Amino acid sequence: MRLAELSERSGVATATIKYYLREGLLPPGRRVTATQSEYGEEHLRRLRFVRALIQVGKVPVATAREVLAAVEDDSLNQHMRLGAATFALPHGPDPDEDDPATGTARREVDGLMAELGWSHGGEKYGPSPAYRMLVTAVAALTRLGYPSSARHLAPYARLAAQQAVHDLDLVETYDTPLEQAAAAVTLTVLYEPVLLSLRRLAEAEESRRRFGVE
């Protein structure tokens, strides 16, 4: 296909595609005339993944280049490839190590992870971004004196495990490793406001059930 069709099928503007080509995020097409190149299905899949990372995930171009190399590395298993893609996503501020609430929060989070048999991330790369994000968020609750112990968090973690089963079921409906990685990034990011608004709606229903007088 020509550039115009690649743009139409990916939903990415031609100027943006040219930028990705210059940045090495897409391999050059097959030159057919002095001014035109031909692109294949593999370009389209790669472009959709790059769009997911950069436009949906807000990942910087330099990081996207590294992630792409990992996701296309056949020597890595699919767990490592999905991890490379999702670990690159922004994850908010790191824990404030000068705040005593951070120490309390980390003990509770570590207790929770041990209870569930969850890992902190690779031994090789240190704690995962999601682990650091969790410690930061639990420290904010601790600081205000709201419930933030492993005992309080456990039922929410068990519901998160059920969410993750549905998430990975959706990811597995895609065929290639690259399309699965694109789905993992997009679904992780775009389902977040969906899940938060469903929770707020569910809270309103539960409040009506408990406290409402019609």
Next chain:
Amino acid sequence: MRLAELSERSGVATATIKYYLREGLLPPGRRVTATQSEYGEEHLRRLRFVRALIQVGKVPVATAREVLAAVEDDSLNQHMRLGAATFALPHGPDPDEDDPATGTARREVDGLMAELGWSHGGEKYGPSPAYRMLVTAVAALTRLGYPSSARHLAPYARLAAQQAVHDLDLVETYDTPLEQAAAAVTLTVLYEPVLLSLRRLAEAEESRRRFGVE
């Protein structure tokens, strides 16, 4: 108690308390000398609620004043009071009515709500902020061609209902209507990053289980 103790027990700086007094978010204390006033437990509870709304919830001062009036209105049942507090929270952009994806998303969301027997919000005040937030978020998925039908959303909605049961259990551990409203605001907001990071950790576990080779 004096202003200094009110500040210490609430974690709110004295200058901020004086600002809340001037803005009518706190009633004046009982004047004991020309320069000193005495504050009670009710001031402390109100101050904690105002802090939850403004500092945690990022609600503007004028809105906080209206919410406070609703939460302290004895003629309203506790469902209405909690709703007044949580509906005031920021909820992201409203749906873009010029985008065809919004129409598709609204049909799916309405189908989901009907299936679950959930309400859109009060008939009196129009669709709730959480409903509008959900339509916006589902439209973003629709636009990129990712799963966003009522059938895909339903399992997540059922998990959200279980989250809401835990949320309201926590809210009910507080005694007064005002403390419950403060807890509802704080737990709604501060548990959001907790829940999102638990989901990302759970996804990594589920990916390891399915695709990992140790």
